[in-house]
Amino acid sequence: MNRFAFITLLVLLASLAGVQSHAFAEEVRPDIIWILAEDISNELACYGEPGLQTPSIDALAADGARYERAYCTGPACSISRSAMMSGVYQTRIDAHDHRRIGSYTFPAITQYLRDAGYYNAKGCGYSGKTDLNFKPAETLFDGNDWSSAKTGQPIFAQITLDGTHRQDANEKKWRAIRKRSSNPVALEDIRLPPYFPDTEEIRMDWAVYLDQIEHMDTQVGEIIARLKNEGRYENALIIFCGDNGRCHLRGKNWLYEPGLKVPLIIKWPGGKRAGEVVGGMVSMLDVTATVVDVAGAMPSERLDGNSLRAPFTRDLIFGARDAGGEIADHIRSVCDGRWKYIRNYVPSIGYTESKYTRTHRPMRKIMLKMKADGKLSAAQLLVLADTKPTEELYDLERDPHEIRNLASDDAHEQTKHRLAQQLDLWIELTGDTGLLEMKAGGKTR
The missing domain is CATH 3.30.1120 (Arylsulfatase, C-terminal domain)
Incomplete structure (x- = not known):
């Protein structure tokens, strides 16, 4: 092995080594709320996107850290979610093909959190989507709402907001809502990537996508309001991110930036790191490692991520796309x-x-x-x-x-x-x- 390859190997081993969890420093372990919006890239007002308003997410970013270059490991939901919920690259565990259950049985992070005393809830009034390509070693969640947790028990809630998921039914729905809306995203205010032709029809397609994001922002506001009303907000670790990039050409299913890069905002307990902006690269696997770390959980498998509780960014980001539907692309x-x-x-x-x-x-x-x-x-x-x-x-x-x-x-x-x-x-x-x-x-x- 030549000198360059040896040095590269050391860098890769460091990035793949992962972390073992340590108990969170606070006496009371925080609630952990992980909000995943479907099919979005960094088209939010707090990321500088013109033409739309996202006040709830912007406020969350002001209370926490905003990551400018966060990447999922694969550009489709079941691929990315398999990595996030296992804590390892989907290509390690035969979870790489979109919506094909692979041959591996592997622990999900909810197993580690349950062992650490957390109540695992999914949906909590919104989508309870899981969409994994591996067989979890244990039941993923304990219930559909954190209200079922025992008094004083810390909660982990994974909430999916599916209003931004693009499909025929959604398009008809959102175009109808746009016609009725008193404040739709203005076509003249939006900014198109240069690989899209600038026509009214194309602008309308993009505007509908931004309208869906604005609606999703109101749902984030509802979740935040509930946390505040129940006295959970201040001590909670709240994560907002996309599950994969936007569902437009060159986005979802592809390894270009719009397919892999997703928004990531982390609100830390006690107002720590409020207003911080992180310009370096992080992986959604690092978010998984952060959840396990903050919970004080002890994973039985070594994770491919590094906790973001201490400042951390990556030198290298890797992405993978394999079969999806009838298309076997690699x-x-x-x-x-x-x-x-x-x-x-x-x-x-x-x-x-x-x-x-x-x-x-x-x-x-x-x-x-x-x-x-x-x-x-x-x-x-x-x-x-x-x-x-x-x-x-x-x-x-x-x-x-x-x-x-x-x-x-x-x-x-x-x-x-x-x-x-x-x-x-x-x-x-x-x-x-x-x-x-x-x-x-x-x-x-």
């Missing part, structure tokens, strides 16, 4: 903060969407028509290409929208080689079950 990525390297193992199928996701992206039909009419720019044609490059390399500092692929640029060969080696080491160290499956010929779906 993609891996690594990001060092500035540079993103993506490897496509099945480039021949291009940017094929499954039947399931095609119905959730009204913009796609519009863009296909514009493509046929020759009305799309080179950047807008990228996501409709019939094939993908085998390798992609992006300078996120100069090209945050990942439009200019530098993988074949000789000037960046060393950067590409370094990231490719780091990705290979991660794949080896984690025993990537998704790639093992692909090499074995895949499973019948």
